[in-house]
Amino acid sequence: MKVLKFGGTSVGNAQRMKDVAKLINDGEKKIVVLSAMSGTTNTLVEISDYFYKKNADGANEIINQLANQYRKHVEELYDTEEYKNATKDFLREEFEYLHGFSKDMFTMFEERVILAQGEIISTNMLTNYLKEQGANVALLNALDFMRTDKNSEPDPVYIRQHLNELLEANPDADIYITQGFICRNAYGEIDNLERGGSDYTASLIGAAILAEEIQIWTDIDGMHNNDPRFVDFTEPVRQLHFEEAAELAYFGAKILHPTCVQPAKYAGIPVRLLNTMEPTAPGTTISNETERGKIKAVAAKDNITALKIKSSRMLLAHGFLSKVFDIFEQYQTSIDMVSTSEVGVSMSIDNTKHLSDIINELKKYGTVTVDYDMCIICVVGDLTWDNVGFETLATEAMKNIPVRMISYGGSNYNISFLVKKEDKKRALQALTDTLFKKN
Ligand code: ASP
Ligand code: MG
Secondary structure, three states: OEEEEEOHHHHOOHHHHHHHHHHHOOOOOEEEEEOOOOOHHHHHHHHHHHHHOOOHHHHHHHHHHHHHHHHHHHHHHOOOHHHHHHHHHHHHHHHHHHHHHHHOOOOHHHHHHHHOHHHHHHHHHHHHHHHHOOOOEEEEOHHHOOEEOOOOOEOHHHHHHHHHHHHHHOOOOOEEEEEOOEEEOOOOOEEEOOOOOHHHHHHHHHHHHOOOOEEEEEOOOOOEOOOOOOOOOOOEOOEEEHHHHHHHHHOOOOOOOHHHHHHHHHHOOOEEEEEOOOOOOOOEEEEOOOOOOOEEEEEEEEEEEEEEEEOOOOOOOOOHHHHHHHHHHHOOOOEEEEEEOOOEEEEEEOOOOOHHHHHHHHOOOOEEEEEEEEEEEEEEEOOOOOOOOHHHHHHHHOOOOOEEEEEEOOOOOEEEEEEEHHHHHHHHHHHHHHHOOOO
């Protein structure tokens, strides 16, 4: 069985919901994970904010606006009075429930209950629509199987057992619909997997049922091999290793969050990124397979500061690096790139909150130089060291760009360059021209 997840914009209005229904109603058995309609979770956050501030009027006004939007969606979505009325009744209860929070004390427990309603509403609406269309659909309540433990980490054993029980209780359905993002915590309270958590839900469900694949549907064309905002001729990447995807995500590529795909990665289940606007396009598949000898994609991370500490006296003494790194640890600043020589070490950071303190401390051990406004260019692909020639291809592409640091060998999948911010566009284009352009 496959797991398909649709994000907020994919169910953002009545027409988009109809498109999703058409896409999933093909007779194949599947689990469908939905986000709240786009904007709804933000609105629920706003409503909670008014309740926290004890401004019930403010909250009620926003709730009414939201209710009006949903009334319009209902008119546009359903054909029959029967389903219009059933959904209106359901929504009336939902919005009355939200208004009811004005009477009580408001804490984060109440907020989490409010935040959960976006997904509860979208899944009920789509389920009703599919029923109206005659589909064989079952709504599975995520609060009955999605659970976190005392460390707020998902509890895979609980999830597997309870999800399978629910599936067995509804053996005849073709389409199982469930909510992304929401869960119960170790104390049985309504909670969530943090903002954007629907991808995580899909990955956890995929791992729990050992799905054939997990599909993440958005309205972009999978993952591109370079940033189309800066580079001419980018193309979708068809396949990525989970670790390649994680490197790219860290460097800001619009792709799944690495922790969200972890359950799928460990269970060896491929994750496909697909486009609702172009459902037949192949998209990007992320899996545990490496395409040998291929450089896949380039990403860049801005606002990087480079620090160099030079010390002819101390570097060869053991313990020098550890003293240097301790300073960063002390100021809770993580280091992205490191490059060492006999006489010095260069590091890059992106959090400059404690930069002046760090520099002051570093000066105890050597001469410190700082370069501001730098940018890390990360090249991702099959870059294992015994695979000759590929790091050379990347450095060759950078031959006309001043490079401050190079980092290679930290993983099998990446080589990174630190360049000046003003050289970023030129560097990205040069990499595309050398690595990806077919003549
Ligand atoms: N609705 C939630 C959010 O907006 C979860 C999600 O869409 O993934 O963060
Ligand atoms: Mg999302």
